Amino acid sequence: MSTQPTHGTNAGLDPQLLDQLNQLAQTLTSAQLSWIGGYFTGLGAQSGGSAIPARAAASENVLTILYGSQTGHARSVAEELNEAATAAGLATELVSMGKFKEKNLKKLKYACIIISTQGEGDPPDDALGLGEYLHSTKAPKLEAFQFSVLALGDSSYEFYCKTGKDFDHRLEELGGQRVLDRVDLDVDFDDGADAWIPQAVEAMKALIPEGGAPAAAPAFGAFGAPAPTANYSRKKPLKTRLLACQKITGRQSEKDIRHIEIDLEGSGLTYQPGDSLGVWFKNDEELVSDLLKLLQIDPQTTVHVNEEPRTIHDALVETYELTLLHPAFVTEYAELADNAELRQASATTEPLQAYIEDRQIIDVVRQHPAPIEAEALIGLLRKLTPRLYSIASSQAEVEEEVHLTLGVVKYEAHGHYHLGGASGFLAHRLQEGEDVQIYVESNDNFRLPADPGKPVIMIGPGTGIAPFRAFLQERAASEAAGENWLFFGNPHFTEDFLYQTEWQEFLQDEVLNRIDLAFSRDQEHKIYVQHRIVEQATEVWQWIQRGAHLYVCGDESRMAHDVHQALLDVIQDQAGYTAEEAEAFLVQLRKDGRYQKDVY
């Protein structure tokens, strides 16, 4: 595998230095390379060099003019203020709240906020996100923050200038220092704005040190500086909190897919795109009660787990697997309950597999209840295991957070509603802010190319999209020169286009170069990602020949197989290979690390 930079600029590096870098690169693993990439990015940020992406730039001695505007009035006032401030010699940054990255808020020092109020006290659309963030538990402390607010409104409404008032109040509450008292302006705001602008400029000028030179301390992106490698593991998970659990399928969707955000702040836990997250979960207490009732076991009965005495209730909630039905449970329970029907069902493998497919442990017991001893029950059960989810974020983007894309397992069967163990825990039982235990499961077999100039083709229908969100975040943050192509599929365009708005942004920013979509149920014939791959055979083959790395994530049983076959078809068709030659070609790609799968 070559690590020679083949694309992009050398950023003014002389050949000797470049040579040294290349020599170093040859000796490193891809994981080490990724780490070093982050390290240098962090250093670049600290030196205030051009490594700072323009959109994140914010420096100490800059006046940030932040506006939330529906009809353009607030924007026009903001623009006027920007002109006046610039004319007065201040370095400024004029930015719409819709474009402002919320996480940069805590790095601001001087800000003028101009915001309107709509209808019955509502914020303008572009301020919805920032407003929610400010009022959420995620809102940062703003101790070094100095601000003033100009509120626009219409006094014929009951909640005159409410949004401006809310912002003003909340910013102070978060620790910000108010430089000027808030000014509220009615529909005839022109004169008021003309009066306010010079006051605001003068007040800010008095505070902001001369010269808008970038500050010494990094204004953003603290991530990148090496963090102490925290020693968390499956056995020693990090106990942290759920930040967000957001359904990301539409109202009419048949699927319930969640976007999960988990806090890593201060933990030192790090991960790389491609890694998985292990999540420990607790069983549903209601399920435990139902089960114990059916088996006529008192929940307070003591059992011994690893020789420790505990109540059966607690043991079942915390320590034993209750949702995944194992064949051995059926067989052993049949004996214990002395049930002929079950015994017969479990006698042969194939019917047994079919039997357990849509059943959980409680279904077996509900159908054949029998009084058994608590210790005997424990003996039938397996220990609970954490579930692994492909990580859907890159720390280059989300810093001290980790995100997942979670398909919630829920279905009706045997007269009852069923919920998956871990997905039920994360999506239904755990409230935002509550504790969850996690660890990172590193996966070096699912890594972006070490050479950022290489193109990548990502195939991830359904929740298989998760690692590719991480990949794209990483490639965007590192400004990787290689092209990115995504294949995604799900049932319906309007309901199931996971992370749609993010892909749109990546496309607009030209981080994502191509996207091909397969919405299986939007037309009479079902269309899946493999069909799109075959449709694009010529292009796919061209990308492969240009050194593209292929990634497949998602369902193993059918999708991964169908995609593999589609790739074979493309290679046979485009390269004129026989079936064997095509297979051999893919085998070689795998060996070269250019065809990687994360399937389940």
Next chain:
Amino acid sequence: MSEEQPLTEVEHIKARSRHLRGTIEEGLQNRTTGALPADDTQLSKFHGFYQQDDRDLRDERRHQKLEPLYSFMLRARVPGGVITAEQWKAIDQIARELTGGGLRLTTRQTFQYHGILKHNVKPLIQGINKAMIDSIAACGDVNRNVLCNTNPVESALHKQIFDDASALSTHLLPNTRAYHEIWLDDEKVVDFAAEHEPIYGDTYLPRKFKIAVAIPPHNDVDVNGNDLSFVAIIEDGQLQGYDVLAGGGMGSTHGETDTYPQIAKNFGFVKPADICKIAEGVVTTQRDFGDRTNRKHARLKYTIDDMGVEKFKQHVEERSGVTFEEPAPYEFTMHSDRYGWVENADGSWNLTLFIEQGRITDLPDGPQMMTGLLKIADLHGGDFRMTATQNLIVAQVDATKKDEVEQLAREYGLLRDVSVLRENSMACVALPTCALAMAEAERYLPDLITKLEVLLDKNGLSKQPIVIRMTGCPNGCARPFLAEIAFVGKAPGKYNLYLGGDGKGTRLVKLFRENIGEAQILKELEPLIENYAKDREDGEGFGDYLVRTNVVPAVYDGRDYHKNPAGYLSSGI
């Protein structure tokens, strides 16, 4: 006046659109979004459709990292609202297959489809065209669907006048082949420079343009809600010609006193043969003198008010070669529909159905109106007429089929007993699909009417027709500013209350109370209704009563609309 102001963005979009082509075709191919590129959403209107999104879901979907639930609303061009039974069956089937379901009759005597996903727009347009209906210029800065009186007693005369309305519609169609190229796969025009828009020019009109043809004494087309109207002058059962009314219009903006609804001016009488020339003269004068720097000041009414009637008329006469004669007298008596059966001169019958808010659907747990109309279409084989107040006429029913039609109409909830108050009410679409709506209209007015019915019953007024109209914003699709009682949305649950129309559409309302909710609305109206019940003169309508008793001043000119003369109960601007 406006030379120094920059042109609006829409003007630039039109100018670079290559006669309305833009990048619509490319936008249709983009599978990552259900929307069209922003510029093309301006151009799509000229092809008959608007991009919308379900505003009820907007915030929810933002959190779901999904774009707004975009869909399209397509409005057909159906001059005079006449549609055959066969066409009805075709549009019904298209509604079921390619839209969110259902049809919406509109105040422009046409139907519109809602909830069309992007990939269904083209099949849908091909479908209606197959049924000989198109959507060219149904929206956009051009002449839109031409209205025509629907319910004449003299069928032969109506046919003649309807043909005039159709001729106006055809005469003012854009010349561009864009519609045929994009939607009907016609061959592309190679030499674009040779394609001319003789009437509109490359940037079309500054703003939308609406034409109506009325037959007095019925003002069902609401002449004052139109930029240009032709009022038929009939003597001894013969069409003599038309009085030409220009510069009516509804749209205004809350809080901007230089915007206002306006009553049209009578330019004078012309012969039937001259109406297309006159229409072209008015349109081209508006094209050349209309304000292209401010879309809130771009309708014909402002051009005429700014230029002066005489000067404008002079332009029209020069361009058309037609001289206006003295206006002929006529009188309007009502601007609502007449419900139930009416016999035509040829012995056939028309049945006017009250379609609440123009919404025709099969409700999961309610009336199957759509299916009912399909059955009627199957049975009667005549035609349907959509009215300008969003109702439907089953027209030219053979006397032998009258009973069967009526039975079907009753069975499917198309014919039911409703109060005269409800029959005279009208609301625009508003939330959740209209991007301009500030408050509910269609989904709320029926409930408010129910509450007002109680008030009227209590005062013995249950047989008194009062024209009530509601819109979600002040652009005026349901022509609120001509109603006796009007509600115009300001914010969710809040309306401006206007009073004082004359029940025949020839006087404007006046703002009575600003930004009030339901409780306040009922509280404000109750004493007025009580007093009206006690003190009205014989045959006096509610709006006339309010004017006579100085509750509101009479407004006959939009330029007085924001004035507050002393001595009235009304307040605000």
